[in-house]
Amino acid sequence: MTRSAHDHAEPVMDDWDGDPGRLPHSTPALVASHHEGGSDPVEQSRDRLSRALEASGLVGSWEWDIEDDLVRANPTLARLFGLDLDAAARGLSLDAFFSGIHPQDRDPVRASIEQALVTGEEYRSEYRVVGQDGTLRWVTARGRCERNGAGRPVRFPGILIDITERRQAELALRESEARLEAIVDSVDQMIWSTRPDGFHDYYNARWYEFTGVPEGSTDGEGWNGMFHPEDQERAWTCWRHSLATGEPYHIEYRLRHRSGQYRWVIGRAQPMRDTTGRITRWYGTCTDIHDLKQAEEARDLIARELQHRIKNIFALVSSLVALSARDLPEARPFAALLQSRFSALARAHDTISPAGAPGLVTGPKEQTLQGVFRLVLAPYQEAPGQRIELTGDDMRVDPQQATALALLVHELVTNAVKHGSLAAHEGRVSVRCAAARETFRIVWQEQGGPGEPLTPERRGFGTLLTDRVAAGQLGATLSRDWQPHGLVVTIEVPLADLTGGR
Template sequence: MTVQRSTTSGLPIGGGEMGQLIREKDWSSTPLGHPDHWPQSLRTTLNILLASKFPKFLWWGKELTCFYNDAYRPSLGSEGKHPSILGMAGKEAWPEIWHIIKPLMDKVLDNGESLWFENLLVPIHRNGKIEDVYWTFSYSPARNDDGTIAGVLVTCAETTQEVLLKRKLESSERNLRLIIQQAPASIATFKGPDYVTEIANSNALELWGRKAEEVMHKPILEAMPELVGQGIKDLLDDVYTTGNRFAASELPVQLLRDGKLKTVYINFSYEALYDANGKIDGIISIGHDVTDQVIAHKKIEANEEKLTMVIDASELGTYDFNIKTKKLDGSKKLHEIFGLNEADDIDHESFVNSIYTKDQAIRNAAFEKSFKDGNLAYTCRINTPEQHTRWIEVKGKVHLDEEGNPHKVLGTVRDITTEKVNIQKLEESEQKFRLLADSLPQHIWTADPEGNLNYFNQSVYDFSGFSSERIEQEGWISIVHPDDKAGNIKAWTESVSTGKDFLFEHRFRKYDGTYRWQLSRAKPQFNEDGQIQMWVGSSTDIHDQKEFTNELERLVIERTNELAQNVKDLASMNKELQSFAYISSHDLQEPLRKIQTFSTLLLENEYDNLTDDGKEHFKRMQNAAKRMQALISDLLAYSRTSISDRKYEPTDLNKLIVEVKMDLKEELAHHQAILESEELCTLNIIPFQFRQLLQNLVSNSLKFSAKDREPHISISSEKAFGSELELDRLSPNTKYCHLRISDNGIGFEEKYAERIFELFQRLHGREKFQGTGIGLAIVKKIVDNHNGYITAHGKPNEGATFDIYLPEKQ
């Protein structure tokens, strides 16, 4: 906004509360005296200060009298220095920090040096007490009418909350690292595409068999070269590029232990880590060494395989007996055992009649028992049609119908005539298997090919508090959490029907009524014909790991959200700073227009009355005003490149060149310059910004043209992938438009190739070449707005070349 001036007192009109207080204050009793005697520079500075929406403070005069605007007012608190310090000497107003700020002001007052501080602790008295307050601020010289330094202008912002938030985030990160270090799992984080180890807790180091100094802050595949070729890098690359989680159970990995490779089995997962912009910047690994469990499983599987081999070697016959219909289906081997041809029918009646009369009671008692406990088992003698006597071992499982009644018996018949003496050995083998299963902390269980569970180790009974009879009656599913039952049944049914491995996480009810998470898995055991003979399963307690993983994920999400909010707040602050720079530059034009207006009136009405020295001074004043006008225009242009909306449009660069030639027609003619361009490409750009870019570069070539030859400016373009262009910063797989502008002017030394794009940088004095030193900075800003790159090359007295690389797609 523009601050109006009072024609009576010279004090500003407007400026909010502080403007009103300044106008109402009796200044005659202060060292500054009545406002009518104040210098114009003080009034101008106050106008700028009061009009600003950014916190500003001014110390003026020998006593460093205090002024401040409405934006600064909240920093003084509710019970502090406002409004008493207005017009007060600085030393009296700020006694608690005078020893801090006075030396800073002396640097500005004595040397004209501008100072900048970020997040500096400067305690002040406000709200009735001394408070620790952090500031980001600048001190700049405020000059009197004669150009001498008369005061210090402060532009500041209180950053106490930002500093405290940063400390809170750092504390949160330390706590997170502490949690990771104390976690029972092996946890590590890897940063970047090289997977540099950033965090690794003691469990991870123990699992890897490494010391911290061997792996920390190093690419994990370099620190552990034995992992190369084991597929680990492919897994990491997939998670890093897609963000998909990877989890594996009992994965065998070769790790170096005591100088030798050893196979270690690991349950682990890879999760992508994201930065504040939502981009993947690392991976977290959570794992458990399950080598002992896997070895135990393998022993069980080996025993099961041995048992299967024993059964196969024993030449078992199988049967399926329907209790209600009395229908008996028997296998080929069953026919052989009973001395029948495969084509002969074998029914229930002939089966029973073939049993020795003395052994009928054994058979009947076994059936009665099987209806109670579900297991059929007996041995007896039979007579074959050829009247041969054979010993058979009959086993079976009674299956219940939906009403819980015995429905059928599935079982086997084995000819043990020549092997009866080995029964004891087989029973001992079975006892060893069960003893091994009962010694494991995991829950071990088996099921028949139809998925009916028929065995549980002792761990199941100890955990659930159920007896074998209760589990037989209520079933294994009865201890599963109600919320997990449906998924459990669905997954188990699918595995049984498809033959695929069963893997499921669910909660089991303990004997004390609490629930704990379990990882259950089961594998089908196939016979030589590829048919499932049985299922062997285990359930491992993962409750602690599950709870920790959930808590860790919650903390990671919470911290990610906090970082995202901080980035959002920072972007908002940057936008406000850009708007402030634009408005400030715009308001500078008002006093400049008055200077130019009054100088024009002097030129028209009073010029002839001036002395020769006066005319020379007048001429220098006009030139200074023109330079100021050019500087402000360039500053406004630079600001617009930062704050304007970026609307990209497909644009023919050839049309922009035509427009630039028209705009610079007089300058080109004045320098007798040749501007030629090849057929240029069409590109997705911000048209008005890119037109300004081309105009600035052509104007730059004209300005720095050589006096002994006609200027020659050449513009060309090409499209190519980053890998085909001579700039390492380009993305190899991205297609770019390469635009080159070259001239035959005075050129420059190569060491200044970066400096020329900096704001207010000049390689030559103003007396030789006019300009503000902003033109190429605007060009650089426009290229940045298009996500591109610009480089410059030159040779003294030969010319300069500017190369611009813009991505084809924005």
């Protein structure tokens, strides 16, 4: 005897929320709308449910009478499988429904059904179906076999949901992730990310290529073992500080290369935050700067050697002057003046030399802007304030900015000696300094030169150098005005740049 849908009158899907991941275990009589309904409350409930499912256009239902091999389906399922609606409501063979399944998916679906028949387990499957117009759609199906008193399978109800949009979104996400992965692996950077607590859980291919370690071996805290032993504690301290404060991570350290050599890298990381400001992840990079470090060391070595040789030349010339004046008493005052000038030039050279910059800060006064100026201008003074007058405000400056200021003023004064006011005996220079709210103004004004100054027809190396130092190292604006009495140079330096941001 074939069972009908009316043989089991239990309520179905009372609290299902439409989530495919929470499909009901069985859906008996979901095709009840295709039978004559009565006044039975259960029948009315089934009829309302069937109409609701049909209205959604996404949920199909079936009931397979196993003994007669008739599968009855609602219109949504029939349309998805490309079947006649009335024929599907009356009942078609299981093979008729299989004809609507994508050929590559038929065997896996059949195997899943057979397993459910044998074991009594819930039937679950995701596969593709082909509609009458050839449209391909993805569906997820759930159902469970029901048995008679003898334990023989007699009925197999189920439900099916169209998940095409979900699968398309998943495919788009996978393609997007693949594109991002390709981009991340193509850049010449080691890229990594961590959870909010700092647990490293991702490295790009460049990291493993650089370090040569097995994939996953530096997850968690394993990354710190890749640092040079002398850098590990410093790196940990910096990283813990960033995790505790949310401040960006920035450090230079030596990282073990696959060759076994430790190479210098810059490590940087920024936190990603949600709308509430809570950190959700950290994203970081490691940049190999080893070759740049070596080039800088070689350059510094050459600069120190050059500085050493120039200072030796100053000392040698000063000694020759002293020896020459030993037998000429009348020349000794002049020799002493020359020696003092040479000593001042040597100190000024230390100031404008990058390698000598650390030696600039020898006392509180030389840490100020006017202290730097006095040091550079001293060789060109006959007496303090006699030819070059320095007035106005003073302030402490960052050592690196002090070197840039010294180079700039040195270029101005040497140009004044060769072509400007200091080329004439009566020529003078005044340097006025004034601090404003956000800037510091320096006005270099020449007077009494050998002739009326003319605007140069071309920019020489000295002009290019001062412009580049002012804009590039000081973030300053520099203007020149060739007035009848002499050149006037105005320099406006942002206070934040002058003090190094302190």
